[in-house]
Amino acid sequence: MATLFDAHDVEIAWCPGCGNFGILQALKETLDELGYRPQDVVVVSGIGQAAKAPHYLRVNVFNGLHGRSIPVAFAIKAIRPELLVIAESGDGCMYGEGGNHLLHAIRRNPDITVLVHNNQVYGLTKGQASPTSGEGFRSKAQPWGNLSRPLNPLSLAISQGAGLVARAFAGDKEGLKGILKEALNFRGFALVDILQPCVTFNPVNTYAWYRERVYYLGEDHNPEDQIAAFQKSLEWGDRIPLGVFYRNPQPTYEMKVEGRAKKRRNLFEEEEFQRVLQEEFAQFL
Amino acid sequence: MVDVTLKVGGAAGQGVQTVSEVLSLILARHGYYVFSIEDYQSRIRGGHTFTLLRVAEQWVSGGKGALDILVCLDEATYHLHRGEVKEGGVILGKTGNEAPGEDVRLLPLDFEGVALRLGNRVFANMVATGAVLAILGIGLEEAREYVRETFARKGPEIVAKNEEALEEGTRLVEASGLSSSPFLGGHQNPSRVSRRYLISGNEALGLGALLAGCTFYSAYPMTPSTGILNFLASRAEAYGLIVEQAEDEIAAINMAIGASYAGARAMTGTSGGGFCLMCEGLGLAAMTETPIVVIDAQRPGPSTGLPTRTAQGDLLFVLHASHDEFPRFVFAPRDPQEALNTVIRAFNLAEKYQVPAIILSDQYLADTRWSYDRLSCEERPIRPSLSWDGASPYRRYALTPDGISPRLFPGGEALVVADSDEHDERGHLTEDLALRKAMQEKRMRKLEVMRKEMRLPFVLEGKDATLIGWGSTWGVLLEVRKALGQKGKSIGVVHFSDLYPLPEGLRDFLKRFPNPVVVEQNFSGQLATLLEQETLLPFPKRICRYDGLPFLVEELVEQVAEVL
Known part of the structure; x- marks a missing residue:
């Protein structure tokens, strides 16, 4: 389906069949259906195959450093709260290199949406274990099998009282769009962990593997209940829940500093500059 | 001419800084010139900390080592510093029984005991302040006004107790007979025209950012840069700034870049380790061509080094920091007055050339309070040059003759694409290597235009030798020139505040100065090395101090005399 967000003249550098395609299409359609204009959207990313996604969208783009998309997105939103700000990258970028920024963004609660393409492997560097790879996952860098346990990003975010915590699956576009809509409409920090098969380097977690296991949280799940959400986040194996696990509306960072924009002085005007100068110099007399 | 040096020492948490700050302020309000240097340890309580305070009728720009007055808030201060007290000097407070010299007077005073009689140990600072003012011969009017201003919020009782503490301190000195020949002459300062301005480097750097129109400051607390964070935080609500304490320095600089991309003037500050x-x-x-200002308040390293001491060891580091090559500005303001102008210039030039601008401060500049007749601000913030005709498709990184491409903020009609990867003119990542070459050339082209913005060093001529320095050593070099001048030596000073790119014509400019001696607070003489590289002139005479302490006048005079 054609959308306002379709980029032209770009060569997509993803492998044929990559889960990234499904996420890209779902995001374009969601933004379109929510009525955004490309000019009002900024997508910030890090480094990796997933981090190339903003280039394949018709939006404002800040493709920054590996792991550093969240601080950039936070600051853009703080300065321009009227823009829709999305940080989008892979599991290595968001949970590995940038893990610390994720923790502290949860505390700040900026009104940004973080989309993590989670394929449980480093694709661009050709197949090493990622923070979400299963124990025993073998690669050239871990020929003995991954010795570490996988990070559970949902449990982490829920335990810290993040604004909205969800999991989606790249292989179900409509389901993914529904979750993206909830996340983008949510006022506050929203984390969407998107399960995404890597057709080249992850022979275990394939489309078929996921399809056999995923199911959507039903009406009986209360996303306002942190303990229930946490309990659900621990479920992984034969059955993998998808949907909005947790929802914790709270004042955003931008709300807390809302009054400040109006107080900024126009220092480009000489009279105003002089006023500020004299007020300040008097403080040092 | 009155020129008195006093040192207030004690354990961290005892109020050394409070006593010296109050004294500095009161003396500046009396029209004296004040110069105060902070020396403290990396701890919250205990240890040893002191402030060196110079009070004079003439403008002063450096600290002296020989003391007229030593104020001991604890006995350790007496043992550590009594040897620095010169003839005719006084040691007061928790003194021992032995005077270090025949002509040094001891005045044992129990500041804390007096404070406890007044009801609380916290009044000890004001008892000490009152005592020192009496020894100096300064009346209590300004001190009382200070107490009323500062403690009004805490209620009339606290104000009254603090005033009483000041009076008690004065009375103790009067009872000893020491106030009969006060250090400041027992008369009003004859050159007293008005109050003097009193400002530290960190305050000036913060003020410069405020005046530059900075609306976003992100930083991780790190001594000695934290004062900038505190200053801007104190102004955030009044001026509508976003001041954010980041989770680490990586986040701090990325936040500043994001804010700048979004349209703010943004700055971050740290010390060497955070700059790493x-x-x-x-x-x-550099790659996204997003203007930012970064302050590196230097301290000795490598690694954690000496967290609370001073150094100028990061010059060559910041010139080359980050991999591969890109243009940047590097400035090192010489004093708080210049610092506030430097920050505005750094913001303007970063904006104009869409590059990072680095300001080198250090613990000495950061914490030292200077006094001035007046403060001035010649620089004005420039408006962002958002230039796009709206007709052709917008290209953020258009290849232009001077390398400067049209910058826009997101949220307007054109989409703004920035990329840390090598990119095409639109901002999308590319692996077209011919385009990569063109982009690197475009970025590097800016350097030659940037060079034209840079100013030649500050100059005072001298026939016998020329002291060459940069950044915070300017003031002490002036003092050394004056002191050696009184001994019949003609000493010049060439002092750099604009460090990179170095200004045009520097080789011919530097050739004319006789007998150059480069003075720096690092091990190898980094400015000297840089000047040799850039001008192919030799600078073999180098005076380097790297023990973490600032140059003081007398010692540097001796060191310079040795190499003449």
Whole structure:
């Protein structure tokens, strides 16, 4: 389906069949259906195959450093709260290199949406274990099998009282769009962990593997209940829940500093500059 | 001419800084010139900390080592510093029984005991302040006004107790007979025209950012840069700034870059170790051509080094920081007055050339309070040059003759695409290597235009030798020139505040100065090395101090005399 967000003249550098395609299409359609204009959207990313996604969208783009998309997105939103700000990258970028920024963004609660393409492997560097790879996952860098346990990003975010915590699956576009809509409409920090098969380097977690296991949280799940959400986040194996696990509306960072924009002085005007100068110099007399 | 040096020492947490700050303020309000240097340890309580305070009728720009008055808030201060007290000097407070010299007077005073009689140990600072003012011969009017201003919020009882503490301190000195020949002459300062301005480097750097129109400051607390964070935080609500304490320096610089991309004037500040973490972000600012200002308040390293001491060891580091090559500005303001102008210039030039601008401060500049007749601000913030005709498709990184491409903020009609990867003119990542070459040339082209913005060093001529320095050593070099001048030596000073790119014509400019001696607070003489590289002139005479302490006048006079 054609959308306002379709980029032209770009060569997509993803492998044929990559889960990234499904996420890209779902995001374009969601933004379109929510009525955004490309000019009002900024997508910030890090480094990796997933981090190339903003280039394949018709939006404002800040493709920054590996792991550093969240601080950039936070600051853009703080300065321009009227823009829709999305940080989008892979599991290595968001949970590995940038893990610390994720923790502290949860505390700040900026009104940004973080989309993590989670394929449980480093694709661009050709197949090493990622923070979400299963124990025993073998690669050239871990020929003995991954010795570490996988990070559970949902449990982490829920335990810290993040604004909205969800999991989606790249292989179900409509389901993914529904979750993206909830996340983008949510006022506050929203984390969407998107399960995404890597057709080249992850022979275990394939489309078929996921399809056999995923199911959507039903009406009986209360996303306002942190303990229930946490309990659900621990479920992984034969059955993998998808949907909005947790929802914790709270004042955003931008709300807390809302009054400040109006107080900024126009220092480009000489009279105003002089006023500020004299007020300040008097403080040092 | 009155020129008195006093040292207030004690354990961290005892109020050394409070006593010296109050004294500095009161003396500046009396029209004296004040110069105060802070020396403290990396701890919250205990240890040893002191402030060196110079009070004079003439403008002073450096600290002296020989003391007229030593104020001991604890006995350790007496043992550590009594040897620094010169003839005719006084030691007061928790003194021992032995005077270090025949002509040094001891005045044992129990500041804390008096404070406890007044009801609380916290009044000890005001008892000490009152005592020192009496020894100096300064009346209590300004001190009382200070107490009323500062403690009004805490209620009339606290104000009254503090005033009483001041009076008690004065009375103790009067009872000893020491106030009969006060250090400041027992008369009003004859050159007293008005109050003097009193400002530290960190305050000036913060003020410069405020005046430059900075609306976003992100930093991780790190001595000695934290004062900038505190200053801007104190102004955030009044002026509508976003001041954010980041989780680390990596986040701090990335936040500043994001804010700048979104349209704010943005700055971050740290010390050398934090700057190490910012190197990656510095490259990001360069690659995305996003203007930011970064302050590195230097301290001795490597690694954690000496957290609370001073150094100028990061010059060559910041010149080359982050991988590969890109243009950047590097400034090192010489004093608080210049610092506030430097920050505005750094913001303007970063904006104009879409590059990072680095300001080198250090613990000495950061914490030292200078006094001035007046403060001035010649620089004005320039408006962002958002230039796009709206007709052709917008290209953020258009290849232009001077390398400067049209910058826009997101949220307007054109989409703004920035990329840390090598990119095409639109900002999308590319692996077209011919385009990569063109982009690197475009970025590097800016350097030659940037060079034209840089100013030649500050100059005072001298026939016998020329002291060459940069950044915070300017003031002490002036003092050394004056002191050696009184001994019949003609000493010149050439002092750099604009460090990179170095200004045009520097080789011919530097050739004319006789007998150059480069004075720096690092091990190898980094400015000397840089000047040799850039001008192919030799600078073999180098005076380097790297023990973490600032140059004081007398010692540097001796060191310079040795190499003449």
